[in-house]
Amino acid sequence: MSLFQYKMSELHKFLLKKELTVSDLVDESLRKIKEIEDDIHSFITINEEEVRKVAHKLNNKQPGSIIFGLPIALKDNIVTNNLRTTCASKMLENFQPIYNATVVEKLESGGAITIGKTNMDEFAMGSSTENSYFYPTYNPWNKKMTAGGSSGGSAAAVAAEEVVFSLGSDTGGSIRQPAAFCGVVGMKPTYGRVSRYGLIAFASSLDQIGPITRSVEDNAYVLQAISGKDTMDATSAPLPIPNWVETLTGEVKGLKIAVPKEYFGEGVSKEVKDTIQKALMILEGLGAHCEEVSLPHTKYAVAVYYLISSCEASSNLARYDGIRYGYQTPNADTLLELYEKTRAEGFGTEVKRRILFGTYALSSHLQQDYFQKAQKIRTLIKKDFKHILEEYDCIIGPTTRTPAFKVGEENNSINRYENDVLTIPVNLAGIPAISIPCGYVKGLPVGMQIIGRPFDEETVYRVAYAVEQSKFTI
């Protein structure tokens, strides 16, 4: 049995009793990476030499926090001091950040060890980790399938037991969808729960960092460790951090669960629907009440998302000018040429087309019909959720319409965009949602999505834990 099949709380006990050392855990991580990494490509950068030294230093220290001594992986859009952070782009291929993201400070000050930086779609734009400048990540369950994306490397690294947990970022489903495809637990917290300082911006009003773990309990521990108000991120919430682990009782009796009919519409495979229905029946057996509801503006979410995220991206990515940091073209004589060639050579196709679409949608003659219209429909989508969550404790549906898709299948087609219709609305509304494994179709995991009220991660975790604990009956 791999050491990383133990829960974080068990590994913590082993460390406390000195049955394991931090070096044992780091060695296990590096051993597993050597064994499997060539097959799945979870990582862009592995920090082997440094982590052995850090582990050696920590061996003699008393484990304090539950994350102490644990080997972890970070999505490569989370900046790490002195450790290359590429965003899976040629633009940042050799970028060495000079500070840590707040989440990295929090984890490393608690003794977690960053084994490496994980693969992703370039600038988090994509849903299969095939848009990486370096190489695609393959699904540990079946290497002909994608790991999902954009946090595909982070999900695959946890699923393949290369690390104990990882962090991803979720702008339109980029934590939950790869977690569903790889059979692990992925949480997109409420917007503002976790500081975005040091997360390389894609669409700032949607981006949120969250944990990817093997169990719901581990997930709650990691979110507790990274949450909180941060003066470096004005959008982080000035709210106390609850003890989510304490509330994991398995108790769901009397909870009212909304099941949106739109999440079971055309395009959602029958097998996925059946799997989720079985899990809902288990929740009913535990005393929860499930009822069908409607979120009528769901069908507009994909269009609204691609407008808002592309507009925000076209502005956020204007900073890559080849002058202060990042790639610089060797083929320019004038300043204008330097900008234009640097950006043409440094960005991949998907990034460029989204920047151009964002620039287009923000042009003066379209701004009102496009960007502002999308912002208004975003209000309606948020109201849909608010209305339902006033009456129900949480909302449940599938995370994705199908299990993992094949590598190379429709990769450059915008048909791929509508696959995210079940995860995108949550980002637009800013509310929390988790994906947990709840069954298998043809040997591939299926993810169940549990959506909660703003800052009510507690109920989301509680329901997720109840389903997880009963998984042997599915």
Next chain:
Amino acid sequence: MKVFAERTWQIPSISNVACYHQYSNGGVGMSGISKEEIRHLAHLAKISTNDEEIEMFAQYIDQMNLVMKQLNEINTEEIIPMTHGMEFTNIMREDVATHTLDREKAFLNSPAHETGQIKVPSILGGNDK
């Protein structure tokens, strides 16, 4: 529980987009964006492009325009636009100067710098970098 008995809603299909493009020849058609417009956008976004890319971007924007059309179904006249993920307003801090970045560190990732300043190509003419 009786859920999903009938389907009253359909996920918007983008498949008709592909049909449209068989007739539009990649961006020339009903509402196709022109190559000139793409060149202008690429100039605004400071991305140099070649003819092949212009064709590809035009096709992409045409496809996206079709997807966006469905938003016209909704009358949003009275709706207030949502501009932030969460409604926290007036986030202030004490007006106290704090240390941010060392000058030397700030240059570590700069492709070209000299005597404490970042180098750029000549702006007012000439070929000096």
